[in-house]
Amino acid sequence: MIIVISCRFVQGVSSCDCYVIYHWQLIDIFVYFSHYFVTIPPPCWTNSAHTHGVPVLGTLITESDEGVARCSKFLEDEASVETMVNQLVDIAEYYRFDGWLLNIENPIQVPDSSYVYGVLWRVWWPNV
Helix, strand or coil: CCHHHHHCCCCCCCCCCCCCCHHHCCCCCCEEECCEEEEEEHHHHHHHHHHHHCCEEEEEEHHHHHHHHHHHHCCCHHHHHHHHHHHHHHHHHHHHCCCCEEEEEEECCCCCCHHHHHHHHHHHHHHH
């Protein structure tokens, strides 16, 4: 029985085997996590969390050799980072969730990464 995957269906499932959160007041931030490159929280989770005052994060994850290649591409230069960040912001705004968990589980091979922190800081700081 796979329960984790069924939570992604926006219209629900016909099974009674699903997740239900009864104590939202105990959650500081709800992170919708998976091992896909970009994971967008389903609106049903976002709506429920926001009803209870809980912010919601989607996930961007890179792993293993594939992650090294992806990171090399979107961390190539400042313009690439800004493009990636702008796309993530657009997705979050469109689906009305609050931001992203950036989970990089591989080495980053970027000659000069100083611009990465600057771009991410500009995106992150207004939301604090």
